[in-house]
Amino acid sequence: MPTVAVDKADLYERLGQTFTTEEFDKLCFDYGLELDEDTTEEVEEAIKKGLPAERPQLKIEVPANRYDLLCIEGISRALNVFLQKQEAPKYKLVYPKGGESKLLTVKIDPSTAAVRPLFACAILRNIKFTPQSYASFIDLQDKLHQNICRRRQLVAIGTHDLDTLEPPFRYEGKDPKSIKFAPLGKDKEYTAEELMTLYEGEKHLARYLHIIRDSPVYPIIYDSKDRVLSMPPIINSEHSKITLNTRNVFVDVTATDQTKLDIVVNMVATMFSEYCEEGYTIEPVKVILPNGQTRITPDISSKQMTAHASYVNNCTGLNLSSNEVATLLKRMSLEATVSPSNSDQISVSLPPTRPDIFHECDIMEDAAIAYGFNNLPDKFPATSTVAQPLAISKLSDIVRFEWALAGFVEVLPLILCSHEENFEWLNHEDDKKTAVKIANPKTLEFQVVRTTLVPGLLKTIRENRSHALPIKIFETSDVVFKDTTRERQARNERHAAAVYCNKSAGFEIVHGMLDRAMKMLEIPRISSADKHAPTGYYIKETTDNMYFPGRAANIHYRPKARQHSTKLGELKDKVESSLGIHHDVQIGSLGILHPTVLEKFEINFPCSALEFSLEPFKKQTQKVWTNED
Secondary structure, X not given: OOEEEEEHHHHHHHHOOOOOHHHHHHHHXXXXXXXXXXXXXXXXXXXXXXXXXXXXXXEEEXXXXXXXXXXXXXXXXXXXXXOOOOOOOOOEXXXXXXXXXXXXXXXXXXXXXXXXXXXXXXXXXXXXXXXXXXXXXXXXXXXXXXXXXXXXXXXXXXEEEHHHOOOOEEEEEEOHHHOEEOEOOOOOOEEHHHHHHHHHHOHHHHOOHHHOOOOOOEEEEEOOOOOEEEEOOOEEEXXXXXXXXXXXXXXXXXXXXXXXXXXXXXXXHHHHHHHEOOOOEEEOEEEEOOOOOEEEEOOOOOEEEEEEHHHHHHHHOOOOOHHHHHHHHHOOOXXXXXXXXXXXXXXXXXXXXXXXXXXXXXHXXXXXXXXOHHHOOOOOOOOXXXXXXXXXXXXXXXXXXXXXXXXXXXXXXXXXXXXXXXXXXXXXXXXXXXXXXXXXXXXXXXXXXXXXXXXXXXXXXXXOOOOOOOEEEEEEEEEEEEOOOOOOOEEEEEEEEEEEEOOOOOHHHHHHHHHHHHHHOOOOEOOOOOOOOXXXXXXXXXXXXXXXXXXXXXXXXXXXXXXXXXHHHHHHHHHHHHOOOOOOEEEEEEEEEOHHHHHHOOOOOOEEEEEEEOHHHOOOOOOOOOOOO
């Protein structure tokens, strides 16, 4: 969950009282927040030592979907309403004199469809910033960028001093070579191509360059004098930067997702509209779409929902009247009134700051929070259930238990690895159809989701080379493969793998580990030439570049004949059995690892590896999130 750091004294001043750490911790808990840290003691200790120190801060964890709590303004506003010290503010749009015809306009060019087609904006008039509110304004944008905006991938925010610009504005997609302006913090003008090169060395901006780098056009916002406001989602211009002296703020929001666009522009506008001369007022802007239609943004109209007191009572175990439920909802900044025609029905008006509410259950949850989770009655359910492990988990535990008894140590490497570790270092080639890749990895260590457990085991050995030989480790965990037949386009597969490292390769050791695991899974060993065995496993020599030539084998499994519901299916199985036709499947491999593999993982001793899938041994498959019959 996001953590918001707020000035302790400022927050207490906004709340109109001071709290002990324990009292404020309880208040946060009651509202559904968590006080992560109070830095007062650290600050006092630093002052005693004569060290420079900031003012004490409170670090508060907020729910990931409560974007209205990502700044001190939103937190203090919500807590004051919760404590019934003030009513929830009513946000309103204020049109200039002359009405809608006098609204500022932004024209969207069709060329933006190729990069970031969606646009919204708002104006905060006669705003007065203090150093604290200015810092909070910048911090809220950053928090939104890192959360709902998905690091500017889906949404990007720009804020400008409106008095330095001349509307109307236009939003276009242009060739990078034709874009030239002085970016924020620079006096010199650069083309968009030059900026891409310049910002590769600046960590705080380099992470966003990939979003538009390969686009045929870059998004750009101009005023009527062809002065650049912003090149979203990378950088604003120096010309229109806001300062403490800014009095009129123009907020632009570009996006690829309409829902998130509306949420973000509403959050920025509503949170800081309290600093306007007329509090909680926002001036809208007319956006002219490429098809000629117009849209007024932001849309801060309340959303209407219906809740029922009986539903709230059934879920919470309470016995509240509709009026009591409505009172509780008002403490959560929701406007609620009891329907005159139905005493059980409550009409709820959702403010633009609460996009987290989708369903009646969300309203019920807010009522429960306002009542107090600790005050809800305890009650044992009328029925009892006994949990059962998944079939694949039971199989995994069997293998884990036996291999641990054999003296092997279980390890838990990371699921993500580099592309090289997953393919090149194992002497395998990427067919582009197997591995799930991370679109924007933060480091080279986390580029793909592993398709084999071997790299993680070898990296573990590499980091533990100082330990005495032999090193015997194993893992039973999931790997992931692309699978276009699944709804999520990928599937998890449970594998078991072991690596033995010593002065000699120890192929017989991993072979014995395979035999022991199969014995405990009640899978008999059979000959590959035995056409009449109904089920079992066998190994067959293979050529795999990961292993030493002539020292590798594939593991094959012959599943039992399926139980058919039709006589035709049974007859087919009998015919295939009499003819020695079986549907054997390759489930894994074992062998002595190739010296080049060990060299890449910086291991100086020979190793043998074993890996196989546990999926074919399942008698029962979980049907959730699969397309299986």
